[in-house]
Amino acid sequence: MGYSLLNYLSLITIGISGLSILAGLFFIKKGKREIHKFFMINASIFALVFVLLYVLKSILYPPQPYTGPYRGLFFFILWTHTILAIVNFPLAVITIRYAFKNMFEKHRKIAPITAFVWLYVAITGWLIYFFMQWLNKNA
Known part of the structure; x- marks a missing residue:
């Protein structure tokens, strides 16, 4: 796989991940647990x-x-x-574990923090790509 292809696939996968988090948040607010679960998985x-x-x-490819x-x-x-x-990985594991163990009170407490961090990481990942691909070339 070439560098550009890996970059595009990375952008697509983290983008889908972030959009899935948003969809999951939308559906849990609507009370649609199964659809929420699908998007979070x-x-x-x-x-x-x-x-x-x-x-x-x-x-x-070295950075x-x-x-x-x-x-x-x-x-x-x-x-x-x-x-x-780095912080998001254990947060996500704990949040998912609480959901699968039906520990929803604990899940509800940590999930908003996890979602916020996850979305921040996804959005800033795209920003870093923008900096490296567009602003770095124009330096």
Whole structure:
């Protein structure tokens, strides 16, 4: 797989994951538990595929430095994205575990935090791509 293909597949998978989180939130607010469950499982699967693609891309193609404008903003987004992506994994596992164990009181407490972090990571992933692909080229 080429670098560009891995980038596009990564963007698609994390995008689908983020959109699935939004759909899951919408449906749980409507009281549609089964549809909510479908979208949250879908989000998890696509997030895992994203991680596999990211690891593969990192092994095959070493990261390039950011040389574009807005370095301070870029590094703020990159570091918050990285830290929250690391935090999101155990949060997601715990949140999903509570749901599958029918521990819905605990699930309801942690799920909004997990969803917020997950969406932040998905959106900032797209922003990082934008910085690296568009602003880095124009430096």
